[in-house]
Amino acid sequence: MGLFGAILGLPLAPVRVVIRLGELIQEQVEHELRDPAAVRRRLEAIEEARRTGQITEEEEAQAVEEVLRLMSGTRGG
Incomplete structure (x- = not known):
């Protein structure tokens, strides 16, 4: 065959x-x-954006939540 x-x-x-x-x-x-290094870079970028006033505190919280959700592999609604 x-x-x-x-x-x-x-x-x-x-x-x-x-x-x-x-x-x-x-x-x-x-x-x-x-990847822990990539997650850390994303979180640092979010923190920098908040520090420079590019995003609000609420947007920062949402962005951090999204990064952590993606990292953990859970699906959000």
């Missing part, structure tokens, strides 16, 4: 490649969301 299966599976090869590429991208995004 090796050669026969390869011939029949050949048309599906591009689909398999696209699916695998999507899986790799999803894994990388999830890693970036949970």
Whole structure:
């Protein structure tokens, strides 16, 4: 079935490649969301924006909550 299966599976090869590429991208995004250094940079950027007056205290709280929600992997409503 090796050669026969390869011939029949050949048309599906591009689909398999696209699916695998999507899986790799999803894994990388999830890693970036949970990487402690990246989370710290986002929180520091939020803090800096609040300190310079670019965002309000309420916006800062919402942004921090969103970063922590993404980091923990929970879905918000």
